[in-house]
Amino acid sequence: MITKRIIPCLDVKNGRVVKGVNFLGLSDVSDPVALARYYSEHGADELVFYDITASHEGRGLFTDILTRVAETIFIPLTVGGGINSLDDFDRVLKCGADKVSVNSGAIRNPALIGEAAKRYGDQCVVLSVDAKRVGSEFRVFAKGGREDTGMELIEWVRRGVGDGAGEIVLNSIDTDGVKQGFDLEMLSAVCEAVSVPVIASGGAGCAQDFVTLFQALPKVDAGLAASIFHFGEVEIAELKAMLKENGILIRS
Amino acid sequence: MIAIVDYGVGNLFSLKSSLKMIGAEAVVTGDAAAIRAADKIILPGVGAFADAAAKLRATGLDQVVIAEARAGKPLLGICLGMQLLFDRSMEYGEHAGLGLIPGSVEDLKPDIPTDLKVPHIGWNALHKLQDHPLLKYVKTGDCVYFVHSFYAKHCGESTIATAEYGTAVTAAVARGNVMGCQFHPEKSGPVGLNILRAFCELEATA
Numbered sequence: 001m002i003t004k005r006i007i008p009c010l011d012v013k014n015g016r017v018v019k020g021v022n023f024l025g026l027s028d029v030s031d032p033v034a035l036a037r038y039y040s041e042h043g044a045d046e047l048v049f050y051d052i053t054a055s056h057e058g059r060g061l062f063t064d065i066l067t068r069v070a071e072t073i074f075i076p077l078t079v080g081g082g083i084n085s086l087d088d089f090d091r092v093l094k095c096g097a098d099k100v101s102v103n104s105g106a107i108r109n110p111a112l113i114g115e116a117a118k119r120y121g122d123q124c125v126v127l128s129v130d131a132k133r134v135g136s137e138f139r140v141f142a143k144g145g146r147e148d149t150g151m152e153l154i155e156w157v158r159r160g161v162g163d164g165a166g167e168i169v170l171n172s173i174d175t176d177g178v179k180q181g182f183d184l185e186m187l188s189a190v191c192e193a194v195s196v197p198v199i200a201s202g203g204a205g206c207a208q209d210f211v212t213l214f215q216a217l218p219k220v221d222a223g224l225a226a227s228i229f230h231f232g233e234v235e236i237a238e239l240k241a242m243l244k245e246n247g248i249l250i251r252s
Numbered sequence: 253m254i255a256i257v258d259y260g261v262g263n264l265f266s267l268k269s270s271l272k273m274i275g276a277e278a279v280v281t282g283d284a285a286a287i288r289a290a291d292k293i294i295l296p297g298v299g300a301f302a303d304a305a306a307k308l309r310a311t312g313l314d315q316v317v318i319a320e321a322r323a324g325k326p327l328l329g330i331c332l333g334m335q336l337l338f339d340r341s342m343e344y345g346e347h348a349g350l351g352l353i354p355g356s357v358e359d360l361k362p363d364i365p366t367d368l369k370v371p372h373i374g375w376n377a378l379h380k381l382q383d384h385p386l387l388k389y390v391k392t393g394d395c396v397y398f399v400h401s402f403y404a405k406h407c408g409e410s411t412i413a414t415a416e417y418g419t420a421v422t423a424a425v426a427r428g429n430v431m432g433c434q435f436h437p438e439k440s441g442p443v444g445l446n447i448l449r450a451f452c453e454l455e456a457t458a
Contacts, residue, residue, distance in 0.1 A: 002374040251395040
């Protein structure tokens with residue numbers, strides 16, 4: 001059977017890996033190519049690269065780094081950040097990405113999901129969503145969590161999957177950077193709503209948080225995190241050993 | 253020299269990089285002469301069967317691949333490239349394949365429990381059915397990376413490995429010098445690189 005995936009996420013700005021805490025205050029961590037190689041050799045099941053560069057120059061730098069990463073690692077590679085058009089899909093796929101993650105670009109132009117799925121296949125299109133509690137509902141936020149779109153989360157992911165998104169990354173702004181565990185309530189709502197793989201993001205503070213995630217929500221396919229891996233607070237090999245001890249199927 | 257057949261389907265960057273990583277010489281080519289000159293052929297592919305089969309035929313490379321395979325040159329089909337090796341596919345209608353391995357490619361969905369997601373996507377363990385040279389560095393339980401919605405059936409003795417996903421999904425096949433992997437060895441970490449290495453170490457049979 002399919003194993004649960006552990007996915008380190010690398011936010012790249014101007015050629016360096018950074019990690020935001022609640023999306024504010026970035027700190028430089030390490031070299032993306034070296035980190036990617038390290039994770040690939042130490043049991044990561046997939047890598048996600050987010051380009052959080054705003055400038056044209058930074059984008060070119062990102063593309064160079066992506067190519068170097070794709071030449072170095074032989075596990076699935078997902079790329080997101082600044083994906084607004086089919087040309088953007090094309091650009092990162094040519095650099096060796098396997099899947100492309102859309103977020104704000106799909107909010108601005110929802111037709112992008114369907115067009116990309118038609119051209120590259122559903123399996124290539126990942127819908128990444130930043131969501132937060134507003135009043136009694138889960139609300140979709142754009143622009144790295146800064147802008148309330150007014151859209152309700154479940155409606156948005158259902159629509160995205162209907163249009164051809166092959167996977168959902170759900171990042172809870174409420175738990176992101178807090179390190180108190182994944183947002184099980186929000187994840188559960190999304191898992192019940194869609195039949196494609198759901199990747200949990202935001203809130204992992206220790207290995208036990210992943211055990212809790214997969215035990216509480218067997219429908220979740222993968223756990224994604226950044227800083228706890230980058231700062232060595234959680235070693236992927238140890239995390240996987242712990243998951244295995246707890247009866248969770250993983251790739252060893 | 254390995255010829256990676258370029259017929260306008262999919263992204264060959266990772267495949268080329270992975271062969272480079274294991275020290276194999278490979279060229280991505282749509283040139284019939286280059287494919288004939290190579291010691292081994294890899295037939296890649298992603299997307300829909302009918303599109304890929306039509307593109308391969310339009311380039312005329314289907315006949316080159318068939319002739320080289322029949323002459324004994326090692327041929328490895330990957331993902332949709334493996335599916336193309338069979339007699340036919342039932343993906344959106346019935347479409348003829350290259351007919352190099354008996355069997356047909358059919359929808360996974362009706363054959364597995366409804367709670368399992370299709371596509372079959374992610375890391376799954378291989379169960380070796382035969383000790384084939386392609387799998388000489390692989391042991392049962394090793395995980396490889398799959399992304400597909402259709403799978404090969406009625407392959408008889410050609411199946412050399414399966415993966416459990418509600419049914420025994422055909423994961424690797426071999427018939428003489430013609431081989432195929434449903435999974436992506438170029439995305440399957442060290443296990444996948446070792447499968448490519450084993451392919452590179454094969455000798456022509458004719």
